[in-house]
Amino acid sequence: MSNAAIVDKRPSALRGASMPKWSPWAIAAGSVAVAIGISLVAGFDSKIQWGLLSGLIFLIATYGIAARVEGRRQAKDRIATGLVWVAFLVALIPLLSLVWTTVSRGVKVLDIYFLTHSMGIVADAQPGGGVYHAIIGSLEQVGLATIIAAPIGILTAVYLVEYGGRGRLARAVTFFVDVMTGVPSIVAGLFILSLMLIFEMEPFGFAGSLALAILMMPVVVRSTEEMLKLVPNELREASLALGVPKWRTILKVVLPTSIGGITTGVMLAIARIAGETAPVLLLVFGNRFINNNPFEGAQQSLPLYIYQQYSQSAGENTAYDRAWAASLTLIAFVMILNLVARGIARWKAPKSGR
Amino acid sequence: MAKRIDVSGLSAYYGSFRAIEDISMTIEPRTVTAFIGPSGCGKSTFLRTLNRMHEVTSGGRVEGKVMLDDENLYGAGVDPVAVRREVGMVFQRPNPFPTMSVFENVAAGLRLNGSYKKSALEDIVEKSLRGANLWNEVKDRLNKPGSGLSGGQQQRLCIARAIAVEPKVLLMDEPCSALDPISTLAIEDLIGELKDRFTIVIVTHNMQQAARVSDRTAFFNLAAVGQPGKLIEIDDTERIFSNPSVQATEDYISGRFG
Numbered sequence: 001m002s003n004a005a006i007v008d009k010r011p012s013a014l015r016g017a018s019m020p021k022w023s024p025w026a027i028a029a030g031s032v033a034v035a036i037g038i039s040l041v042a043g044f045d046s047k048i049q050w051g052l053l054s055g056l057i058f059l060i061a062t063y064g065i066a067a068r069v070e071g072r073r074q075a076k077d078r079i080a081t082g083l084v085w086v087a088f089l090v091a092l093i094p095l096l097s098l099v100w101t102t103v104s105r106g107v108k109v110l111d112i113y114f115l116t117h118s119m120g121i122v123a124d125a126q127p128g129g130g131v132y133h134a135i136i137g138s139l140e141q142v143g144l145a146t147i148i149a150a151p152i153g154i155l156t157a158v159y160l161v162e163y164g165g166r167g168r169l170a171r172a173v174t175f176f177v178d179v180m181t182g183v184p185s186i187v188a189g190l191f192i193l194s195l196m197l198i199f200e201m202e203p204f205g206f207a208g209s210l211a212l213a214i215l216m217m218p219v220v221v222r223s224t225e226e227m228l229k230l231v232p233n234e235l236r237e238a239s240l241a242l243g244v245p246k247w248r249t250i251l252k253v254v255l256p257t258s259i260g261g262i263t264t265g266v267m268l269a270i271a272r273i274a275g276e277t278a279p280v281l282l283l284v285f286g287n288r289f290i291n292n293n294p295f296e297g298a299q300q301s302l303p304l305y306i307y308q309q310y311s312q313s314a315g316e317n318t319a320y321d322r323a324w325a326a327s328l329t330l331i332a333f334v335m336i337l338n339l340v341a342r343g344i345a346r347w348k349a350p351k352s353g354r
Numbered sequence: 355m356a357k358r359i360d361v362s363g364l365s366a367y368y369g370s371f372r373a374i375e376d377i378s379m380t381i382e383p384r385t386v387t388a389f390i391g392p393s394g395c396g397k398s399t400f401l402r403t404l405n406r407m408h409e410v411t412s413g414g415r416v417e418g419k420v421m422l423d424d425e426n427l428y429g430a431g432v433d434p435v436a437v438r439r440e441v442g443m444v445f446q447r448p449n450p451f452p453t454m455s456v457f458e459n460v461a462a463g464l465r466l467n468g469s470y471k472k473s474a475l476e477d478i479v480e481k482s483l484r485g486a487n488l489w490n491e492v493k494d495r496l497n498k499p500g501s502g503l504s505g506g507q508q509q510r511l512c513i514a515r516a517i518a519v520e521p522k523v524l525l526m527d528e529p530c531s532a533l534d535p536i537s538t539l540a541i542e543d544l545i546g547e548l549k550d551r552f553t554i555v556i557v558t559h560n561m562q563q564a565a566r567v568s569d570r571t572a573f574f575n576l577a578a579v580g581q582p583g584k585l586i587e588i589d590d591t592e593r594i595f596s597n598p599s600v601q602a603t604e605d606y607i608s609g610r611f612g
Contacts (some may be wrong), residue, residue, distance in 0.1 A: 163411050234449040238512070241407055242463035242519055243439030252466050256453040 106328030153220025189279030205294030223265025396583030506537025
């Protein structure tokens with residue numbers, strides 16, 4: 001395509017020929033049709049192959065048509081837009097498929113009875129039973145882990161941002177926080193397990209909380225650190241210049257300014273540990289009955305319940321259904337936490353209203 | 355109530371870099387002293403040494419003496435927090451606390467330093483806002499966020515916040531550089547009123563402003579980039595702007611500098 005050809009199509013120097021607004025949709029529809037046609041002829045039977053093929057055809061067709069009609073620069077623009085859309089759709093597929101599968105299979109047994117009863121003496125192959133004991137266990141274990149990890153994590157971040165500077169201790173702490181971020185959950189579980197074995201203890205809920213706290217702490221430190229760094233230095237100086245001591249400045253100016261972000265960070269950390277299975281499997285062990293005491297005796301937890309229902313189902317659909325319903329419960333649990341976090345962040349965010 | 359500042363042999367450092375060198379001057383109570391000079395000559399740094407805000411910057415370090423009446427701010431055992439209650443500061447950019455209302459912003463210095471009765475607090479807040487010429491504009495929206503005010507109002511809010519703790523000296527670091535001419539005029543009028551009660555030191559890049567508001571003017575300069583800034587001369591404003599004793603001052607003021 002020569003340059004002159006492009007210039008000739010333009011009515012003026014400032015207005016180029018442009019494709020109509022609906023053209024991307026038309027090209028998309030055309031590419032899907034062509035892709036299905038090719039697939040049927042070539043004998044591809046996987047829908048994923050159809051999708052990828054239509055994506056590819058869409059990109060090539062967009063570039064070809066746009067380059068011919070609008071010129072090469074606009075074609076590049078369109079292909080970049082197209083790539084973003086294709087990537088978005090590709091990323092959306094697993095998400096939608098996961099949500100769809102969980103919801104459609106989970107609602108089968110998810111009802112008030114399921115949420116308010118434990119497995120008790122219901123055998124895995126029998127229908128009935130519920131998830132109440134696992135919800136109690138998850139709430140207690142995650143709650144205790146948060147009570148341990150959130151204050152330590154937030155205080156560590158306050159030290160790093162407000163006091164540590166670039167000192168040796170601060171750098172060492174940052175390094176170990178980075179290392180802790182990379183600790184696999186099973187290793188955290190094994191660490192607590194080794195302590196339990198030394199003191200000859202039986203599995204109990206709080207042991208799981210300890211392992212979860214180890215996993216949660218670095219996430220809280222990292223997110224809180226970033227939030228504190230966002231607080232403008234001018235606010236700290238303004239407070240110090242009023243003769244307010246540093247610790248009160250942090251308590252009354254810095255933390256309130258960033259509380260929304262810190263809450264969001266803690267909530268996301270909770271969401272991350274709520275789905276941990278490995279340390280819970282080692283330390284909490286699992287229980288078919290309701291155990292309200294996290295400090296004595298084995299407990300249940302949602303991710304562990306899902307795993308056990310699945311692995312001990314012996315091919316019975318009732319156990320599968322319970323595993324899916326528990327998955328849906330867990331997703332809802334995490335989602336409610338996220339919504340609460342967003343609510344708090346919005347409510348506490350510095351206001352600019354007039 | 356206002357106090358005299360007497361600086362002798364003061365140098366300030368950022369790490370190993372010496373930002374200002376061997377500055378001595380006397381600032382009389384109930385006067386407005388303006389600091390002028392090119393960017394990077396250490397005016398702001400010097401201002402921040404007067405209420406020990408310089409050492410808040412990492413690596414900040416000061417040598418020399420700053421006497422507030424007869425007490426050395428850098429003497430052994432002096433608490434920087436106590437110094438900052440005596441010597442208040444207003445910054446270049448208005449910086450009201452975003453989580454607080456107008457009322458809470460003004461009351462912040464008192465509230466964060468101890469407990470006050472609500473009625474006493476209300477009196478002080480009203481007095482400070484009137485002192486900052488802001489009361490009539492905000493009296494109906496005391497419970498609205500302070501960040502919702504206009505830039506000029508925010509800066510006057512910051513001045514109200516600073517004078518609410520009844521300091522003896524008020525430092526202002528280019529308080530009008532982010533404001534429009536009308537807000538600047540409001541702040542300059544305010545400075546004229548405040549000088550009956552406080553010793554005021556103001557850093558400004560605007561020489562007309564220095565000529566308008568100040569009684570005394572100090573000219574700072576630096577030999578070259580990377581060299582420490584120095585005090586060239588300090589004299590009555592009228593004299594500095596009509597007949598300065600140093601050639602460099604005249605060059606700077608008349609725009610022949612550099």
